[in-house]
Amino acid sequence: MLDSDALLKELLETFELEAREHLGELSTLLISLEREPEAAERVRLLEAIFRRVHTLKGAAHAVNLPDVALACQRLEDVLAELKRGDLPLGLEQFDSLHVSINELGERVTFYHPAATAVPATPAPPEVPVAAAVPPDPAPVGVEPRAPLPAREAAAHHGAPPTSSAPHRAPERKAAEARPPAARPYGDETVRVSARLLEELLLQSEELVSAKLSASALHEELTAAAGELALRQGERSRALETARRIVKGASGREAALAAMLEQSCQAERHLEGRLRLLEKSADKHLRSLQAMLDPLLEEMKKLQLLPCSTLCDPFAKLVRDLSRELGKEAEFSCLGGELEIDRRILAELKEPLLHLVRNTVDHGIEEPQQRLAAGKPAKGAIALEIRLQDANRAELILEDDGRGIDLARIKAAAKRLEAAPAELLERMQDHEALQLIFESGLSTSSSVGNVSGRGLGLAIVRHSLERLGGHVTVSSTPGAGTVFRLAFPLSFARIRGLLVQVAGRDCVIPATNVELSSRVAPAEVKRVENRDTVLVNGEVVALVSLARILELKRGAQAAEDNLCFVLLHAGEKRIAFAVDQVLGVQEILVKPLGRQLSRVRNVSGGTVLGNGRVVPVLNVADLFRSALSVEAPPVSPPSHAPQARRVSVLVAEDSITSRTLLKNILESAGYEVRTAVDGADALSQLKSQACDVVISDIEMPRMDGFQLTEAIRADGRLSTLPVILVTGLESRSDRERGIDAGASAYLVKSSFDQGNLIEVIQRLS
Incomplete structure (x- = not known):
């Protein structure tokens, strides 16, 4: 069993760091909102502020800080009125919002353990130097420090720490005289800043670019040597001809023949040098790979943390929240020993928090309802984390609650105008379930402290897509709901499929690629005003990637086969037409930076081995764009004369x-x-x-x-x-x-x- 006090202290420290980040971003967003003249941008900034406050409220509930959560709830009410236009965005309203953020900051500071460690009492009298030294001698090589209360009091009141320099000099001499103590190996640990570890990992990952450049150089040398090797036959024939001319000719013809012979000899010598350079480049590339790949693997291990560090706090959250709502629920975790990059775990914390809170509030029934349905009075919420392959993992959150009411989902989507009414009527059940991730969609009849605003699940989808993953949901009425969160195991290094679209190179994450193929234009069928192709016996929509990216596509001959790449995102599959597939390679993804923090259909960029910068495509955005735009035929028009059909x-x-x-x-x-x-x-x-x-x-x-x-x-x-x-x-x-x-x-x-x-x- 875990020590509850120690766990609570750790949670409060984590909450303080997270809250500081949210509060700092809220202040920045408020200032940007106040300065923004465009109405559309103001709506986006207001939505971002709303989401930050909603997340902070959930985190406050998780660490049992009801007054902080209540303050966030009141702030949410004000923001909701601003979104509806019931309150004007004037100077007084901005002042009020800034005051609310400041008050939230004061509440967070009040609950921070470091702030409450020292009681607010008058400073103690000055401690004599002798009293500041512990009675037992300090270990060799370690400077003795003042007692903890004295140090904390000095820090609290801004006074310098009590000096103990006179008592350190004899111990330094003793340390010089004594031989150094033997250091234990194997179990020795060093405390290093997490920021330093991240910087080292990023710098080591930059070496991937050096490996790609070395690989590109090796390929160029191999190609050049191969071209010269193909000329060997022509070179031999030219040498024989030159030698015959030299024997039977004189004057200018003999001079030209001699120059031809010299040129052939020089070309043969150049081919030999290129072969040597090719072998040297290959040797250096293998050496670089042998050093770099293990280095990157070891650096990645420095960032690994067991998933239990993410999952364990939710047991207390589920218990406290269920009791607050008059319910009974038990949380269990499987796969907590699996180690994942701490940066990935940090990004998963927010979406998982919203999922668990929504599961307790919406999914788990009250004990009387569960007993009447033949279920145990206590609900079960199970979390499982498992590896899908070497590059991806999956988090599964399952409950045995009431499930999701599809009729209420469609009614809420109709009120929100998330989709046309006729489309909602024809929509299949598994597609309608995904509507719960739309911002503002909620089946709750009232807004409470836990949920009801329709923001939590929208944040879940946004967070997973920012990670390069996706979230899906399945539900059985009366039996429960299952959320599946798929995400990559690495932020920067991925395997990507390099494709050419409208003459430009792009990279698609290989984890979303099922296959690439070619199809004859005659095999492209028009169904429901969309092009389709038959892939493994299944009809799949075919969309032009050039049209999605708004690139002008060059003319294509009617008889040319269409090249396409079949992508998947969750349960959806769409074929995207491209010019050609260039191959798969390991890439280092670079973020777009603050100036381009969000670009539709693009998640980042990478530098190829030849120095060219190419975009890395966002598969989730591609699917949304493909489903929202009207798709003209991607197959080229046939110019062959044929009988016209009505x-x-x-x-x-x-x-x-x-x-x-x-x-x-x-x-x-x-x-x-x-x-x-x-x-x-x-x-x-x-x-x-x-x-x-x-x-x-x-x-x-x-x-x-x-x-x-x-x-x-x-x-x-x-x-x-x-x-x-x-x-x-x-x-x-x-x-x-x-x-x-x-x-x-x-x-x-x-x-x-x-x-x-x-x-x-x-x-x-």
């Missing part, structure tokens, strides 16, 4: 009806595109023309009548045939359709696919 655009909000119409028309030989409603159809028509439009009437955003009227009002589209296929069969509906400009009106109850094909043929 193109049909089907606008239907029901996926069943849309699929049925699409299959009927494609079987009849038509080229079919689909739209989820009238607004989507009108948007597609403005970017890509078609020959016939088939539309339902009852659709969200823009119905069939409105779509027909918009087409007739557009000068470029006014003559486009529009066929309304609907379940509305009253006379008034038919007349309204004709008045709107419909070319034909078909009723679904008497629908006949032969009749539909006949109407299309007549109108097109």
Whole structure:
């Protein structure tokens, strides 16, 4: 069992350091907010302040500081009113916010153990020099110090420490006279600053660039020597020709032949020197690798800490928080002996804090509810950390609570407008579950001290993506919820896939790459207005990486195969089209710096062995960009003459009806595109023309009548045939359709696919 007092002291010290960082950043953000004239940037800064205060509140709860947490709660209430626009952002409001931050700082200082170690009593009288020396002689070579209370009192009141220099001189002479004591080996430890260790590790990782440069130099020398070796046959023939000319010629021809022979001899000598340089470069590269790789591994070990240092404090947090909420819960940890970089553990602390608090508040039921459901009165929260491979680990947080109510998640997402209503209705369960990580989305009916603002899980996703990882969630109603946090084991050194996009090199983290392949343009199919490819029997969306990165792509021949890279982020998989794949190599990721702290789709940069700086792509951003932008075809247009097919655009909000119409028309030989409603159809028509439009009437955003009227009002589209296929069969509906400009009106109850094909043929 752990010593509770020692653990609490350690937690308070950790909290003080974390709180100081948050409070310092809050002051900086407030000043930036006060100086920022742009409304959009003010919203972003206010969101950042809100998240910092929310995290500080959770940390205060974790170390049982209710008044600090209450102060954060009050500050959150003010910030929430500012976000809603209920309070003006004036000078008085900024003054009030700064005062609140200062008061938080005073509360944090009050609870710091060092601040409470010395009682606020008058300074003691001056201690005589003799009394300041301990009665027992100090160990050899160690300077005797004043008693602890005297030192702390002197430090507290700003007085210099009591001098004991006169009593150290005899001991120095004694130390010089005595032989040095034997030092134990093996168990000896040295206390070193964590900052110094981090600097040493960063400097040692910089040597990776030297290894990459040496490798690039070796490759260049090998290529140059190979080119000269390929000329060996030509060189031999030229020498024979020159020698024959020299024997039978004189004057200028003999001189030219002699010069040719000298040139061939010089080239052969140059090839020999290049071969020697290649061997020397290879030797030096192997030597550098033999020294550098073990050095980096040993330096990494200096930063390793057992995961128990991260997990152990949560046992007390779960106990205290569950009792505060009138619940019973027990926390367990598996894999705490696994050692991970302390910097990674520090980054995981904040997201794990929010997950555990949300699990206790939202997941675990009250004892009466659990007993009624046939469960033990005490809930179980289990944390497991395990290695996925040599470069990645996974943290699994599981509970046996009530699970996540998907209906409430979709309702909250609809209120927040996190996704269109029609998309929420069609969304699969595992996709809808991921909406809980959207900022501001909460299923709680009230805002409490623990949760309810919808910020905690958004911070979790942001933190994991900043680490280069991702978070997913799965849930079974009534049985519990499982969060999976995947993250890398190293900050700087990673293996990356080097690709070329629109003539520019980019690096994709190799941990997110499943495979790279090529596909013929004819194999790219258009499904639901998106290009798709078949990979291992599964249909996967195909997106142009050049379009995502907003790069102009050069012309590509129609017969050229498309090269793509299949990436995964959690359970999602998307194929990104690239120009070519250049290979996999170890890279050293550099942050973008304060000037470019956040760039969409880019997480950092790296320097290749040849000295070129290339961006390292952010896979999570790539997926968000790919899912949010409308995707035009990535396959190059075919210029071969072929019979033109009639193109049909089907606008239907029901996926069943849309699929049925699409299959009927494609079987009849038509080229079919689909739209989820009238607004989507009108948007597609403005970017890509078609020959016939088939539309339902009852659709969200823009119905069939409105779509027909918009087409007739557009000068470029006014003559486009529009066929309304609907379940509305009253006379008034038919007349309204004709008045709107419909070319034909078909009723679904008497629908006949032969009749539909006949109407299309007549109108097109």
